[in-house]
Amino acid sequence: MKRNALKFKEDNILCYRCVINASKAISHIPTVEEFSIDINTKVIEVIYKNNRISKEEIRDIINDSITSGKVRIILN
Incomplete structure (x- = not known):
């Protein structure tokens, strides 16, 4: 199955609680294989498989x- 990559800036990340909430949300998406969140640059990267969910x-x-x-x- 094809792996998809999504990288974007999320300006709403203001603190570590935001990172925790985003991490919990991402980890509950069944097709996600890996992700990273950089609080300093506010960049989120998600690697997922499956085309049933859009970016x-x-x-x-x-x-x-x-x-x-x-x-x-x-x-x-």
Whole structure:
């Protein structure tokens, strides 16, 4: 299965709590294989497989978790 990469700047990352919330959200996306979050540059990189979820959906899930403090659960 093809691996996809997503790299973007998330300006809402303001503190380590934001990083924790984003990490929790990303880890709940079933197709994610690896990710990294740099608090200094506010850059998030996600490696995932599967085309059932779009890059926009992943960004929205991460942004929602940062701004709301809640993790959205994605089921296969």
